[in-house]
Amino acid sequence: MHKINIFLPFLFFLMLFGCMANDDQGDEQKNIKLDNKSAQLIEADNAFGLDLFQRIRATSNEENLMISPLSVSLALAMAYNGADNTTKTEMETAMKLNGLTVDQINNSYEMLVDALQSLDEEVVFEIANAIYYQEGFPIHQSFLDINQSVYKAEVESLQFGPAAVDIINAWVADKTHDKIKTIIQDLSPQARMVLLNAIYFYGTWTKEFDEDGTKMNRFTKNDGTITEIPMMSKTDELEYTANELFSAVKLPYGNGQYQMVVMRPEDGYTSTDLVKELSMEKWTEWSSQFSEPQKVQVTMPRFKFGFKSQLNNILEQMGMEQAFTSNADFSKISDEKLYISEVIHKTYIDVNETGTEAAAVTAIVFEVTSAGPGPEKIYFTVDKPFVFAITEEDTGAILFIGEVQNPEYEE
Incomplete structure (x- = not known):
């Protein structure tokens, strides 16, 4: 079992700052x-x-x-x-x-x-x-x-x-x-x-999902109900981690400073179990354990x-x-x-x-008042309720954090 590395500080929601340091070259990321x-x-x-x-x-x-x-x-x-x-x-x-x-x-x-x-x-x-x-x-x-x-x-x-x-x-x-x-x-x-x-x-994702790659796939809810829903898919070089409770990837936006952490509970666990385990101590530990980018095929719902x-x-x-x-x-x-x-x-x-x-x-x-290197390709399929967070890389600030038990997408 991969020794995991975690999802980032959510959220969300905090962050910060200090001062912004720009690289000498104007086009370099901040x-x-x-x-x-x-x-x-x-x-x-x-x-x-x-x-x-x-x-x-x-x-x-x-x-x-x-x-x-x-x-x-x-x-x-x-x-x-x-x-x-x-x-x-x-x-x-x-x-x-x-x-x-x-x-x-x-x-x-x-x-x-x-x-x-x-x-x-x-x-x-x-x-x-x-x-x-x-x-x-x-x-x-x-x-x-x-x-x-x-x-x-x-x-x-x-x-x-x-x-x-x-x-x-x-x-x-x-x-x-x-x-x-x-x-x-x-x-x-x-x-x-x-x-x-x-x-x-x-x-926008640093590497977008291919719309032609979106296919119907099975999704199992926490109560065991199985539904068929559209699932996006792409293969990319991504930071990944896994442990006995969950596996997770970081999906970067733009130049990579912002990212979504998607955490899929391992078999035998639910997204509710994952939420109950959240604490600053564990969040910090998990965040430190993400691997260097490796090839991962991500399949997950739109929501x-x-x-x-x-x-x-x-x-x-x-x-x-x-x-x-x-x-x-x-x-x-x-x-x-x-x-x-x-x-x-x-x-x-x-x-x-x-x-x-x-x-x-x-x-x-x-x-x-009134008064380490993984396999050549890792398959990360989010086919059950999951937790996600949007964070900022330098500060670890959690901008948004959520749980999806029933992915729905109305046009």
Whole structure:
């Protein structure tokens, strides 16, 4: 059995930064170098994302799901700048940011976002943030300033009501290229602020799948049901790993800085078993074990789906409790008593022969209180539910992570 090497840090979802280092030649690919604090933040974000993904999987009945750890982390980081006392401490615990100062967190995210968006000219990676608040509601200018300067947030006051809902959803649709068209349905009379993060990713495979090679193939679900679905296929030089739990390949996009890690459970195991084993320790160990590129024939499904989750209860379980109560302390946002009424997360992904298009939106609604060499060719056939992640090579940041139990693809 091959001694495996793993899938990358998901996600997703964290990343980072330090500074971008360009090779001397203008056409050479760019790389991201991390300073110690940036590396610490990425590790915290990845740990947060893996924990969040496991908890959502454990509570969701959806066959297919995906989250963007980076989107959730960025939205919470913006809100974190307005928290104080116990609320602030609990957010640090939930986000696994203990040991980092507010300035270190903000500086690292600023570098990260700038670096990720300019890393690969062949990959579209866009990050946008916004703050919409009730017209006339007193928000501290210092809170708006830090989010505008560090997180490049668009800030606008609105008369909250149906028209404001339309404006907010239009922003979401625009920033996700219409892949996610709505994030909120209405605003309660107590709503005073909506904080938003949107991420959009479009990457073509470094070597595309041959559309003529897509054929019907058997796919066995976790319950043993067998279906016939279209499977893409290609042979390429790819990093590969295998162990007793799963085998995995890295499928690169563009110049190779971004990649999708596809993890197929070994016989006797399911994708659910794989998700349960995820931890930062194992993720790091597995990531270090990928082989040098070798010839691999990849056969896998196309898939396309959307997913939505309300994160209030899960974030509370992770230690962020006070923020959702009338005792919340967001005094660095406003002198008025604010608490978080909703954290909503929506994602979309389309994986086909050409590449991958993915998007994520996180909305935080604030309300006022009432008061070694392998064989010559390796066959990697994803014929059962699997886990995937889109990551960045230099930082190990997890941009997106998901599980596919029922690959569907509607044209």
